[in-house]
Amino acid sequence: MFILETKGLSKIYGSKGKGVTVKALDDFSMNVKEGEFVGVMGPSGSGKTTLLNILATIDSPTSGEVLINGKNPHRLDEDELALFRRKNLGFIFQDFNLLDTLSVKENIILPLVLEGKGQKEIEKKAMDMAKILNIEEILNKRTYEISGGQQQRTACARALINDPSIILADEPTGNLDSKASMDLMEALETINEKRRATIVMVTHDAFAASFCNRIVMIKDGKFYLELVKSSSRQVFFKEILDGLSLIGGGYNETI
Amino acid sequence: MRLYDFALKNLKGNLYRYVMYYLSNVFTIAVFYIFLNFLFHPRLRSGPLAPSATVHSGAMSGIFICLVIIIIFTVLFIGYATSMFIKSRGKEFGLLSLFGMTNKQIRKYILTEGIIISLVSIISGVLAGMLFSKLFFMAMEAFMDISLPFNVSLTATLLTVIIFLGLFQVVNLLAASKIRNKEIVDNLKTERVPKKMPRYSRIKAALGVILLGLGYITAWIVDGALVIFAMIPVVLIVVLGTYFIFTQFSIVLANKLANNKGLFYNKTNMVAFSQMIFKLKDTAKVLFLSSILGAITFTATETIYSFFTEIPNISGISDMPQDIAILQKGENLYDDESINEAIRILEDEGISIEEFYKVKLINVTNETDKDSEGNGTYILAISNSDYNMLARSAGREMVTVNENEVIYNYPFTTNLFDEVTDIERVYPYEVMELNLNGETKNFKVKGETHGSVTTLIMNYSDLVVLNDNDYKKLMDNATEKDIRIFNGINVDNWKRSYKGSLEIADMLGMKYKNSFYSKVIPYRQMRSFYGFTLFLGFFIAFLFFLATGSIIYFKLFNEIKQDGVEYGILKKIGITKKEMNSMITKQIAVIFFLPFIVSTLHSLFALKSLANLLNAILIKNGLIVMVGYFIFQGIYFLIIRRIFINRICSATGTGVFASI
Numbered sequence: 001m002f003i004l005e006t007k008g009l010s011k012i013y014g015s016k017g018k019g020v021t022v023k024a025l026d027d028f029s030m031n032v033k034e035g036e037f038v039g040v041m042g043p044s045g046s047g048k049t050t051l052l053n054i055l056a057t058i059d060s061p062t063s064g065e066v067l068i069n070g071k072n073p074h075r076l077d078e079d080e081l082a083l084f085r086r087k088n089l090g091f092i093f094q095d096f097n098l099l100d101t102l103s104v105k106e107n108i109i110l111p112l113v114l115e116g117k118g119q120k121e122i123e124k125k126a127m128d129m130a131k132i133l134n135i136e137e138i139l140n141k142r143t144y145e146i147s148g149g150q151q152q153r154t155a156c157a158r159a160l161i162n163d164p165s166i167i168l169a170d171e172p173t174g175n176l177d178s179k180a181s182m183d184l185m186e187a188l189e190t191i192n193e194k195r196r197a198t199i200v201m202v203t204h205d206a207f208a209a210s211f212c213n214r215i216v217m218i219k220d221g222k223f224y225l226e227l228v229k230s231s232s233r234q235v236f237f238k239e240i241l242d243g244l245s246l247i248g249g250g251y252n253e254t255i
Numbered sequence: 256m257r258l259y260d261f262a263l264k265n266l267k268g269n270l271y272r273y274v275m276y277y278l279s280n281v282f283t284i285a286v287f288y289i290f291l292n293f294l295f296h297p298r299l300r301s302g303p304l305a306p307s308a309t310v311h312s313g314a315m316s317g318i319f320i321c322l323v324i325i326i327i328f329t330v331l332f333i334g335y336a337t338s339m340f341i342k343s344r345g346k347e348f349g350l351l352s353l354f355g356m357t358n359k360q361i362r363k364y365i366l367t368e369g370i371i372i373s374l375v376s377i378i379s380g381v382l383a384g385m386l387f388s389k390l391f392f393m394a395m396e397a398f399m400d401i402s403l404p405f406n407v408s409l410t411a412t413l414l415t416v417i418i419f420l421g422l423f424q425v426v427n428l429l430a431a432s433k434i435r436n437k438e439i440v441d442n443l444k445t446e447r448v449p450k451k452m453p454r455y456s457r458i459k460a461a462l463g464v465i466l467l468g469l470g471y472i473t474a475w476i477v478d479g480a481l482v483i484f485a486m487i488p489v490v491l492i493v494v495l496g497t498y499f500i501f502t503q504f505s506i507v508l509a510n511k512l513a514n515n516k517g518l519f520y521n522k523t524n525m526v527a528f529s530q531m532i533f534k535l536k537d538t539a540k541v542l543f544l545s546s547i548l549g550a551i552t553f554t555a556t557e558t559i560y561s562f563f564t565e566i567p568n569i570s571g572i573s574d575m576p577q578d579i580a581i582l583q584k585g586e587n588l589y590d591d592e593s594i595n596e597a598i599r600i601l602e603d604e605g606i607s608i609e610e611f612y613k614v615k616l617i618n619v620t621n622e623t624d625k626d627s628e629g630n631g632t633y634i635l636a637i638s639n640s641d642y643n644m645l646a647r648s649a650g651r652e653m654v655t656v657n658e659n660e661v662i663y664n665y666p667f668t669t670n671l672f673d674e675v676t677d678i679e680r681v682y683p684y685e686v687m688e689l690n691l692n693g694e695t696k697n698f699k700v701k702g703e704t705h706g707s708v709t710t711l712i713m714n715y716s717d718l719v720v721l722n723d724n725d726y727k728k729l730m731d732n733a734t735e736k737d738i739r740i741f742n743g744i745n746v747d748n749w750k751r752s753y754k755g756s757l758e759i760a761d762m763l764g765m766k767y768k769n770s771f772y773s774k775v776i777p778y779r780q781m782r783s784f785y786g787f788t789l790f791l792g793f794f795i796a797f798l799f800f801l802a803t804g805s806i807i808y809f810k811l812f813n814e815i816k817q818d819g820v821e822y823g824i825l826k827k828i829g830i831t832k833k834e835m836n837s838m839i840t841k842q843i844a845v846i847f848f849l850p851f852i853v854s855t856l857h858s859l860f861a862l863k864s865l866a867n868l869l870n871a872i873l874i875k876n877g878l879i880v881m882v883g884y885f886i887f888q889g890i891y892f893l894i895i896r897r898i899f900i901n902r903i904c905s906a907t908g909t910g911v912f913a914s915i
């Protein structure tokens with residue numbers, strides 16, 4: 001059973017008929033099984049962000065379809081989509097996107113509060129999440145009082161708290177130093193292994209990508225290469241670097 | 256490219272940013288111009304402004320006060336709008352200095368831009384003012400009963416242009432000097448610095464409540480003349496209290512609400528409340544100002560409105576026992592034709608006559624009460640039965656007078672401000688020596704009554720009530736010149752009798768000069784004067800109302816970018832439009848209606864003070880004014896809410912992962 005299926009996704013930017021059109025995605029298909037941790041990699045302009053936007057139901061494909069849990073969210077109207085996102089998707093962003101006006105705990109429980117869940121359930125889940133992500137001590141702090149790594153783990157907790165079908169992460173380590181990156185990726189690994197959370201992560205960072213089970217590489221909007229983790233993370237990291245040098249373009253600096 | 260070109264180009268490119276600032280400038284200038292144009296209207300100085308000199312001087316002092324208020328308003332409003340506008344562009348100035356623009360150049364740039372905007376604003380403002388002058392004149396014509404033809408005063412135009420040119424430059428200079436003192440980094444970051452959790456002091460919050468309570472209690476209990484002494488301290492206490500209420504207590508309260516998990520963890524409340532805490536902190540001073548401004552506006556409007564509704568009581572019109580009165584004397588004594596004609600005129604106007612009294616009075620001399628030259632004073636004698644008939648109709652006490660006795664009737668129930676008590680006597684003598692055509696007789700004064708039973712007609716006001724037999728004896732001795740026939744008419748609705756009354760006055764002509772009275776005529780005169788004041792009051796109130804609204808508007812929209820970011824995050828997580836609207840509505844409602852509630856409370860207590868001073872119950876008037884304001888405020892709120900939601904929607908309309 002696939003949690004996420006995409007069939008022949010295409011996205012063309014620019015108006016048809018006149019002017020320049022850009023094909024950001026070209027007949028792209030990929031499937032994600034439950035409990036998988038998939039990394040999406042590719043050079044700049046390869047269509048990673050477009051893919052993630054479409055998966056996040058924020059953007060709609062020009063052709064092709066997306067099925068999340070067997071349902072096609074792009075058939076829903078705007079408000080239904082919002083509720084769909086809230087119930088089925090969890091987001092982790094490069095720039096954390098926490099609300100400054102809320103405390104850490106309040107940020108984490110936000111999806112549950114918006115759902116109108118009971119107070120006890122909210123408290124219990126918040127404590128569970130905090131324990132998994134090791135942010136129990138900072139629950140009552142404000143967002144500007146904690147480090148970037150802590151902010152990103154808070155964002156993880158928020159993404160995870162309503163048990164979404166799939167978590168979409170966009171360059172989660174992009175704004176973090178190496179130590180914080182390590183902590184975050186370990187946390188994501190734990191979430192993936194212990195709670196069987198399905199994660200799709202877009203990244204440039206081969207180190208971060210080595211935590212995934214499988215890597216899908218895109219080039220010019222098309223499927224390019226697939227790598228599956230077979231042995232240790234260190235070996236997988238090497239394989240990813242090889243893949244990147246194969247794909248070329250803008251990756252030299254990360255090696 | 257010179258600096259001037261740069262400023263002009265920038266202005267053209269970012270036109271949308273300047274629109275709000277420009278519009279508020281135009282509005283202020285237009286208002287100022289309309290008022291000046293009115294003030295310099297040639298009719299106002301040469302022609303008769305109003306029916307009487309008192310009305311004229313009253314109106315002029317009203318206009319003067321308005322002018323002062325408008326000037327204060329203009330300076331504050333333009334100053335505020337400009338500083339908000341400059342502040343909102345911190346990032347722009349930061350970038351400019353990052354690229355190597357010197358402070359001097361930036362200041363020059365701000366000033367150049369300021370001059371361009373102010374010139375455009377002044378031209379459009381004056382033009383708009385000219386257009387709306389006609390409307391203002393028409394309203395004035397209606398209220399003051401004079402004709403004000405359309406006129407453009409050169410003095411007013413020049414004055415407006417010069418004053419605003421100067422004002423804008425001063426304000427711009429001040430705003431520009433503020434920019435200089437900031438670090439580039441701070442300027443660049445103005446929009447991105449996460450706000451610190453607002454702090455508050457419990458002591459100050461409690462102090463706010465205590466001060467407010469103290470002010471309110473004092474306003475409530477202080478009575479009579481003491482109100483005037485208590486006024487200034489009470490106002491100071493309440494203003495200080497309000498300041499603490501907004502800057503401290505509101506945050507304490509919002510935190511209390513946020514600590515109530517049941518309420519806080521309820522759907523959109525969490526975001527709405529927590530953002531509200533920050534918004535309250537940011538806008539506390541503005542809210543404080545606008546609630547004080549609002550309180551002044553409310554109180555002023557309520558006061559004027561109260562005077563307006565209380566005209567009949569204040570002017571004594573309501574004390575008149577009959578609505579219309581005609582006195583026959585001398586050559587008119589047997590002129591019943593005119594009286595019948597008057598009644599016919601009223602009936603033709605569709606006014607039904609409810610009561611009609613014809614009473615004969617005798618003009619006698621009271622030798623006991625001598626004037627300064629030693630002559631007796633005139634007094635009108637009325638028979639006991641006639642008096643009782645009129646007294647019953649007027650709802651006054653009926654009396655019984657024995658032979659050789661009289662009862663003195665004083666026509667007023669009040670003496671200036673104090674009520675005439677039964678113990679206090681207006682007529683100090685025990686006896687009254689009445690003289691008619693040389694025949695005198697002494698009467699014992701049995702007592703006196705207060706409040707007239709015959710509608711006052713000029714000098715003939717005091718009555719002396721005689722026993723029917725004594726009256727008859729007096730009448731036998733009376734000649735035609737001593738007899739007065741009083742005709743009193745009560746109609747079903749005297750306020751509608753204005754046209755008929757004017758017609759009767761016309762018909763009666765000079766023969767009846769000073770012998771005809773209709774309540775509605777002085778009532779209308781008073782009304783036109785108070786109506787004018789009321790209009791000016793409403794005009795000023797309207798200005799203040801718009802000003803407070805705009806200040807809140809500026810404050811809200813200044814931070815719309817920041818809000819857009821927050822709502823963008825929420826949208827990504829997944830909130831429906833309805834939920835977002837509910838959050839926005841909750842926040843804006845607090846910002847809009849909190850000052851309204853505080854102003855309303857303040858003005859209610861002020862009104863209670865006024866009621867204590869005037870010995871009247873004015874709560875009903877207060878509530879009417881309040882409902883009026885509430886409707887206005889509600890409409891304004893709905894409009895601003897709509898604009899705000901639209902702006903937020905367009906600010907958050909971008910994709911989730913587009914931030915890379």
